[in-house]
Amino acid sequence: MTAMQNVSLGSHYAVHLPAPDDFAFWRERARGLIQCDVPPDRVSWIEPGETGDLFAAEGPSRADKRLPPPPADAPPVRASQRFLTVARSAALHSDPARFALLYRVLWRLQRNPRLMEDKADPEVRRLEELAKSVRRDAHKMHAFVRFREVQEEDGTPHFVAWFEPDHHIVRAEAAFFMRRFANMRWSILTPRGSVHWDGEVMREGPPARREDAPQGDPVEALWRSYYASIFNPARLKVGAMLSEMPKKYWKNLPEAELIPALIAGAQAREAAMVKAGAREERRRPATLAEVVQGAAACRDCPIAECGTRAVAGEGAQGAALMIVGEQPGDQEDLAGRSFVGPAGQLLDEHLQTAGIDRADAYVTNAVKHFKFTWKGKHRLHQSPGAKEIDTCRWWLDAERALVQPRIVLALGASAARGLLGRTVSISKARGAPINLDDGTELWVTAHPSYLLRLDGAAREEQTALFAADLAMVRERLAELAG
Amino acid sequence: MAQQSLRQKLEILADAAKYDASCASSGTAKKNSLGGKGVGSTEGMGICHAYAPDGRCISLLKILLTNHCIFDCHYCINRKSSNVARARFTPQEVVDLTLNFYRRNYIEGLFLSSGIVKNANHTMEQLVEVARILREEHDFRGYIHLKTIPEADAEIIHAAGLYADRVSINVELPTTAGLTRLAPDKNAGQIEGAMGRTKARIIEAKDERKRFRHAPRFAPAGQSTQMIVGADDASDSAIIGKASRLYGDFGLRRVYYSAFSPIPDASAVLPLKRPPLLREHRLYQSDWLMRFYGFAPQEVADAAEADGNLPLDIDPKLAWALKFRESFPVDVNRAPKEMLLRVPGLGTKAVARILTSRRHRTLRLDDVARLTASIAKVRPFICALDWRPTLLTDRADLRGMLVRKSTQLELF
Numbered sequence: 001m002t003a004m005q006n007v008s009l010g011s012h013y014a015v016h017l018p019a020p021d022d023f024a025f026w027r028e029r030a031r032g033l034i035q036c037d038v039p040p041d042r043v044s045w046i047e048p049g050e051t052g053d054l055f056a057a058e059g060p061s062r063a064d065k066r067l068p069p070p071p072a073d074a075p076p077v078r079a080s081q082r083f084l085t086v087a088r089s090a091a092l093h094s095d096p097a098r099f100a101l102l103y104r105v106l107w108r109l110q111r112n113p114r115l116m117e118d119k120a121d122p123e124v125r126r127l128e129e130l131a132k133s134v135r136r137d138a139h140k141m142h143a144f145v146r147f148r149e150v151q152e153e154d155g156t157p158h159f160v161a162w163f164e165p166d167h168h169i170v171r172a173e174a175a176f177f178m179r180r181f182a183n184m185r186w187s188i189l190t191p192r193g194s195v196h197w198d199g200e201v202m203r204e205g206p207p208a209r210r211e212d213a214p215q216g217d218p219v220e221a222l223w224r225s226y227y228a229s230i231f232n233p234a235r236l237k238v239g240a241m242l243s244e245m246p247k248k249y250w251k252n253l254p255e256a257e258l259i260p261a262l263i264a265g266a267q268a269r270e271a272a273m274v275k276a277g278a279r280e281e282r283r284r285p286a287t288l289a290e291v292v293q294g295a296a297a298c299r300d301c302p303i304a305e306c307g308t309r310a311v312a313g314e315g316a317q318g319a320a321l322m323i324v325g326e327q328p329g330d331q332e333d334l335a336g337r338s339f340v341g342p343a344g345q346l347l348d349e350h351l352q353t354a355g356i357d358r359a360d361a362y363v364t365n366a367v368k369h370f371k372f373t374w375k376g377k378h379r380l381h382q383s384p385g386a387k388e389i390d391t392c393r394w395w396l397d398a399e400r401a402l403v404q405p406r407i408v409l410a411l412g413a414s415a416a417r418g419l420l421g422r423t424v425s426i427s428k429a430r431g432a433p434i435n436l437d438d439g440t441e442l443w444v445t446a447h448p449s450y451l452l453r454l455d456g457a458a459r460e461e462q463t464a465l466f467a468a469d470l471a472m473v474r475e476r477l478a479e480l481a482g
Numbered sequence: 483m484a485q486q487s488l489r490q491k492l493e494i495l496a497d498a499a500k501y502d503a504s505c506a507s508s509g510t511a512k513k514n515s516l517g518g519k520g521v522g523s524t525e526g527m528g529i530c531h532a533y534a535p536d537g538r539c540i541s542l543l544k545i546l547l548t549n550h551c552i553f554d555c556h557y558c559i560n561r562k563s564s565n566v567a568r569a570r571f572t573p574q575e576v577v578d579l580t581l582n583f584y585r586r587n588y589i590e591g592l593f594l595s596s597g598i599v600k601n602a603n604h605t606m607e608q609l610v611e612v613a614r615i616l617r618e619e620h621d622f623r624g625y626i627h628l629k630t631i632p633e634a635d636a637e638i639i640h641a642a643g644l645y646a647d648r649v650s651i652n653v654e655l656p657t658t659a660g661l662t663r664l665a666p667d668k669n670a671g672q673i674e675g676a677m678g679r680t681k682a683r684i685i686e687a688k689d690e691r692k693r694f695r696h697a698p699r700f701a702p703a704g705q706s707t708q709m710i711v712g713a714d715d716a717s718d719s720a721i722i723g724k725a726s727r728l729y730g731d732f733g734l735r736r737v738y739y740s741a742f743s744p745i746p747d748a749s750a751v752l753p754l755k756r757p758p759l760l761r762e763h764r765l766y767q768s769d770w771l772m773r774f775y776g777f778a779p780q781e782v783a784d785a786a787e788a789d790g791n792l793p794l795d796i797d798p799k800l801a802w803a804l805k806f807r808e809s810f811p812v813d814v815n816r817a818p819k820e821m822l823l824r825v826p827g828l829g830t831k832a833v834a835r836i837l838t839s840r841r842h843r844t845l846r847l848d849d850v851a852r853l854t855a856s857i858a859k860v861r862p863f864i865c866a867l868d869w870r871p872t873l874l875t876d877r878a879d880l881r882g883m884l885v886r887k888s889t890q891l892e893l894f
Contacts, residue, residue: 161587
């Protein structure tokens with residue numbers, strides 16, 4: 001009987017595949033059927049455990065009809081490289097119609113060898129889609145398999161995972177895990193079969209159940225901590241997560257049980273962060289008097305809660321020199337004026353020696369309230385923190401914008417930070433002007449209270465440096481005025 | 483203070499690392515653990531092992547070695563003046579964590595960065611030491627991304643590149659003025675100098691490998707960088723301009739854009755309001771337009787609105803098309819590839835499919851629909867055998883027709 005007679009008799013063939021992912025077997029049979037010129041509608045492809053379609057079920061006599069040997073003069077069966085690549089993946093799909101579709105496309109390829117290029121063809125498109133979803137499933141398997149460690153009787157670690165793939169990909173993807181974990185003993189158990197690697201040989205096993213896999217691993221607690229900590233609650237994008245990690249995978253991911261709580265808590269956490277950083281929305285003061293009132297009412301940092309008053313700056317709007325100290329001290333707080341304590345007196349002496357009239361300058365502090373701790377009955381000065389200085393900068397900037405000095409003299413590191421926004425070393429910054437963003441010259445020197453704390457030679461040396469700094473500022477003022 | 487447990491340290495140092503957007507584990511040399519002593523493989527394509535509810539993928543164990551830092555950058559949670567809890571890993575602890583996570587298939591590898599302790603060289607040496615133990619003592623063949631510190635000596639950065647798949651240096655802010663104001667301890671010249679040296683080393687190593695098969699690899703996945711968006715007042719046009727210069731000058735694989743987000747204990751200098759996350763997305767889209775769609779930086783900037791920012795309600799490609807309507811409709815059966823790539827709604831894959839399909843048939847609208855994700859978006863801008871968008875591209879309300887109605891996400 002020749003192939004042509006086969007067709008004319010209307011024979012129907014049923015091919016029983018030994019395994020749902022046996023592409024090599026399909027390829028072999030498909031080649032024979034094409035050579036015998038059997039059209040696609042006369043072939044049924046039956047997976048193990050399936051009964052097949054109507055024709056196949058009619059009776060063993062017709063269904064199991066053996067395929068005749070292909071005629072000697074049958075032309076070789078051809079398929080493009082692209083078809084082979086796509087078909088290898090598509091054959092693993094769980095769609096029962098995949099082998100029939102593969103055969104239909106192979107059949108058409110014999111007449112149109114470039115069929116695979118026609119991406120708008122519905123059958124080519126469908127085949128590409130099958131292949132794509134198998135590739136995606138494989139990719140998700142690479143990503144979402146989670147091994148749990150168990151100790152074997154001989155003491156060696158064995159890593160076991162439970163995974164539920166959508167398609168018949170386990171055997172095909174075992175190689176990926178072998179290349180990655182070549183020197184580990186591992187098993188991947190799935191409802192579609194299992195694979196085991198002992199470091200040298202790959203074995204295949206029957207389908208498994210979830211209970212066959214270990215139920216936990218101590219490292220998972222660390223992994224969950226990592227997952228919760230790397231999540232940024234200020235940028236919730238649940239949709240983006242779900243599109244890449246659909247809920248169907250969650251039950252086998254140890255970290256996924258945290259997701260609902262993380263989402264539920266996110267908005268509260270972000271709101272708390274924003275609130276903690278929130279400053280009162282306020283308009284920039286238009287007069288120095290408004291600065292005084294505003295600073296007195298300001299509660300943006302904890303210093304203001306100490307029960308002290310805000311000490312205002314002193315001096316004329318339009319003063320060429322602005323002198324900035326750190327913060328009011330005990331006596332300044334009581335008097336309500338800047339630089340009236342011991343450090344203020346020392347400053348006054350030096351200004352006089354340098355030939356600068358304090359009455360011509362605007363004198364203020366980087367931080368407006370007095371920060372202290374109680375020591376017995378005394379209020380002991382405490383330096384403001386960087387954040388407090390940065391917060392109070394709002395008022396200092398407002399003063400500077402109103403006074404518009406030509407030169408700002410910062411006394412000490414806190415004052416310098418209030419003007420620059422960064423901490424500088426006095427010894428490196430002193431002696432030369434720093435240009436502020438509006439072009440004002442900033443001169444940095446030590447705080448007079450620093451001189452008060454020194455003794456002997458060190459005090460003499462620092463006093464000389466301080467005096468030299470003031471002299472330079474005086475000279476520069478004269479230059480700018482001239 | 484009581485001794486911190488490993489878990490507490492991990493929480494602090496992962497929390498401190500999450501503001502680095504980079505997560506890529508792709509594009510490196512192929513390697514696997516067959517014939518080796520350890521674990522690990524990289525096969526070109528990156529793998530995202532989990533996704534957090536912020537939509538970001540978790541591919542690498544992204545942590546800091548320590549979040550102690552001598553720098554005081556205002557946008558950074560780890561700056562010297564922040565009150566955040568501090569912790570410090572030993573190199574061996576990072577190695578053990580990486581291997582334990584890797585063996586369970588949680589991660590593709592390690593992305594290690596650090597706050598600056600003592601000085602830049604000391605910190606960089608510690609980072610390199612982690613990579614060295616992983617590669618030399620454990621024969622680890624997974625992915626390693628090391629953040630390099632521009633202030634460190636060139637030899638130490640070189641050693642980093644020999645162990646790592648990718649190295650990166652953050653430019654942090656799109657403008658030098660912004661950097662001076664918000665990261666006063668950093669220096670734009672120094673950052674770009676280090677990026678330039680790294681580029682030179684990558685090219686050199688590639689060249690050596692062409693001639694000597696066993697020449698050492700140097701950062702086979704190249705270098706990348708990150709810019710913070712919305713912490714200063716740089717416009718989208720300025721950011722795009724900066725990014726294209728970075729791609730051009732330093733041969734970067736990626737520029738990451740990270741929308742500035744509120745951090746605990748924020749500096750008083752920072753803006754209170756965060757930029758919309760959508761802005762970051764639009765910048766990535768324009769980045770793609772430049773890298774894969776043949777748009778020049780100036781053309782992307784043309785799509786921006788008068789203030790230099792890209793529109794948020796539509797993507798930059800659609801914005802460009804609406805501004806330059808005279809270029810449309812494009813005939814899917816005749817137009818060259820460059821023009822097809824300009825059609826809003828057609829991606830690079832759809833364009834490739836159209837180009838091969840049209841050799842076999844004259845495309846109708848139905849055919850195009852099978853080749854693209856959404857025909858509705860494409861339709862106003864193309865002609866097919868049976869389709870001509872009469873007057874559609876001239877309609878004043880076309881933009882309104884194409885803007886997707888935005889909806890608030892539901893909690894679940």
